Amino acid sequence: MKKYWIIFKNSLQTSMAYRFNTFAFLIAELFSLAVIIYLWLSIYRQGNQIGNYTLSSLIIYYIFTKFISLLINAQDTARIIGDSIRQGDIINYLVKPINFQFESFFSNFGAVTYNFLAYSFIFLIILLFFHGISINILSAVLFILFILMAIVINFLINYIIGISTFYLGFIMGINFIMFNITLFLSGSLIPLDMLPSLVYKIVGFLPFKYLAFVPISVVTGKIGLDGLMPLLAHGLFWILALYLVALILYKKGLKNYEAYGG
Amino acid sequence: MPIIEVKNLSKTYEYYKKQPGLLASVKGLFRREKLYVEAVKEINFNIEEGELVGFLGPNGAGKTTTLKMLSGILYPSGGEARVLGHIPWKRQKEYQKQFALVMGQKNQLWWDLPAMESFILNKEIYEVPDKEFKYNLAELTELLDVKDILDIQVRKLSLGQRMKCELIAALLHKPKVLFLDEPTIGLDVVAQKNTRDFIKKYNKEKKTTIILTSHYMKDISQLCQRVIIIDLGRIIYDGRLDDLIKKYAEVDDILVDEVEVDDVIREIFGNGGGVK
């Protein structure tokens, strides 16, 4: 178990070394946030409430989507795994007594943790500016819980895409598509409850909502305590399902693996 | 007139000290130590046309840095150099069309395409006329025996085949000067021999001036009559290889081939040889 802690630590350190990266990442998302805020500001000029959201609650929503995005996109896991397979580095994990999936996860989690430490302060300030001080301990705890769920689900999805390299050879295309699909289905583009109700129902079954819409709804108090358990259960179901898919794909893929190049 | 003239050439890098450990990394966010490395310290040498000179030295000795300066990739921190009468770091087209650089394990060939496509691109970049291109290509392909692999994607080739194609790509424009940076690194014994034989033959036939860096003694002993040994940025020996061996080594020629540079240097110069 200690070896995974070291991997986590190394990943954290690596992220620290790339501090300029971290900064640029943050600025990029803040610019994007600014555009969104201005956009909705213009829209709300003509009315006070759209869907279930007031202007300020919508802004809070997007602030959270940016924060979560900065966390879970700390690493391009799919690409890293894909490269590792294409360039043959994965062989190292086959000869060492270490589990590739766990190694990838803890490496990812290290990067995520770094981003969390680097960004939470700034986002707290931004939140305070738009919302004022009213932090509910229970909401915060639940938020952390669902963020962890988001991290795991996001990792599993990207891991599956990454190991698809065994079958597809090059996963840039599918990674790109999934990125855009996730953007939409997680509610990062538009809050899911602003969509037509049929679409909302279908999307609600998929795991993507846990990557933005659910944690945000939880922390803003949209979901009552009685709604939490089913949400949690549904999420855990998806984690299990994705984990099994990942396991099967990995085992099968490895069998057919032929290392590229000399 | 020497083809390559180097006078008091120096290059100093600056970098930040990176300590291991989590605590040190956190400290590193706030305050970092700036350090300087004198990679090359006032080196001097001249090379005549047609010479095949070996640059020997342990890792980090300054060999690659010197080659990069002579290629015009890096600006020196001090001193001057001229290759074919040109100042390399001015990067004049007339100079660039007359030299080539091949770095072991770093390809200029497009990974997912057949080597031929990269050759055609180079042809246009170096402005090689069609007839000359066809002729040079045929000649090189014959010499290196790669006729069948030119249409195979580079990533599917073995390391040895890739190096052959890299050499072709570099020599299509018949450069007068060739810089080879660790060309045999990572190759198997057979591929190493093939590469060496080719370089030797090419140098003999075309009278191309070649600088070859390596930390394999065998590359140098097989190819070069003259060696320049660099360590910690300074030239510690510049002269004929046989003299070097005769003067200091108490071993047979055969044994000399088998050892690594570090051992030879340590043997010759005591502990001033620098360790990996």
Place this chain on the structure above:
Amino acid sequence: MKLTAVKLKKCVKIWRLSLYNSLMQRMAYRFNFLLMCVGVFLQMILTLIFINVIFGFIDNLSGWTREQALIVVASYMIIEGLMWATCAYLAGISRNIRMGTMDLILIKPMDAQYLVSIWRGDPEDWVRVATALLVFIYAIVNLDIPLAVVLKNLIYYIILMFNAYVIVYSITLILKSFSFWFVEATSLNLFNQAVTRMSQYPTDIFAHKIAKIIFSTVIPLAFIATVPAKILIGGMNLYLFFSSCALAIIFFYSSRKFWLFALKHYSSASS
């Protein structure tokens, strides 16, 4: 004069070869290429869905109707698509300096900036350009303004779009030149994208004075998509037109100077 013609011919030849090589490289993984094209198309669709959802709530966005806003979005997509289709390598510079392959480009007897700019183009972004053109055509056909009037301004629009391309290229080059110092800056690309993406919607949405000033001069976002659209729809505006041309020249010149400066201070990634 003849020398320039010869030089130009060579530049065009190299560019053609690079486009060909880029396409061939994608074709090496045909299925992946198809997916990338689908991905690009999907990205456009998502943006259009977003626009539609917004205009489901309102009928004008800071004075822009839906079709007018679509022209801005389409114009932006055309510029972004063209940038990636022609100068994709600029996005990857940081990685290549790290891998040392930048050195091999630097020794070639051709202007390094030109080579680095056109070395690779992403073929799937022609799908982006094509889709954007379709949206563009749809939008101008469905405007309240008669088509003939709009088409009269087309020549100005094209010139302004050319300026926009130059401006975006120059900004990209300047940001990428920073890679020579910060070898780790792989997300400069992200930063670049995020900044230029701000011009995707009519810049009139930036209501505050400070924002307006910054986005018209320091980073002339308005001139990337909004101004060309404005002149296409509303007719010629000498002030905007000449500002656009001036900015294009200033940015291009500055980026060239900065690139040369950065190159001078370049020290390779490894010894």
